[in-house]
Amino acid sequence: MTPFRQRVLLSVRRVPAGRVATYGDIAALAGAPRASRAVGNILRECADPATPCHRIVGAGGALGGFGRNLQLKRELLRAEGIEVGLSRIRGFEAVRWRTRRSAR
DNA sequence: GCATTGACTAGGG
DNA sequence: GCCCTAGCCAATG
Numbered sequence: 001m002t003p004f005r006q007r008v009l010l011s012v013r014r015v016p017a018g019r020v021a022t023y024g025d026i027a028a029l030a031g032a033p034r035a036s037r038a039v040g041n042i043l044r045e046c047a048d049p050a051t052p053c054h055r056i057v058g059a060g061g062a063l064g065g066f067g068r069n070l071q072l073k074r075e076l077l078r079a080e081g082i083e084v085g086l087s088r089i090r091g092f093e094a095v096r097w098r099t100r101r102s103a104r
Numbered sequence: 105g106c107a108t109t110g111a112c113t114a115g116g117g
Numbered sequence: 118g119c120c121c122t123a124g125c126c127a128a129t130g
Contacts, residue, residue: 038127065111
């Protein structure tokens with residue numbers, strides 16, 4: 001478990017239910033605004049049950065990925081009150097989790 | 105230490 | 118709105 005990875009997972013846990021954050025947001029909270037890609041690699045494992053990795057989406061509301069369970073990701077988000085289109089979050093800006101530091 | 109990979113992003117066609 | 122390209126980063130072999 002590398003320090004960066006811990007910061008990323010920690011940041012993901014800070015996202016409240018019913019809200020979503022982008023890989024870039026998480027990267028920024030973890031201290032590396034440009035490491036959105038690396039964040040994806042870390043979430044790819046998604047081994048920690050305490051980490052709501054399904055709340056992390058791509059910029060602009062793109063679903064992103066979820067391994068072989070992208071379908072599940074949509075259901076989880078939908079269950080939290082987030083409307084998901086074919087490949088996008090509906091009302092993304094409205095449900096996007098924002099804080100002083102996550103705002104670019 | 106270099107090369108490859110991937111749940112990314114912004115910009116252009 | 119979709120496809121491609123070029124940067125960017127951490128993890129892995």
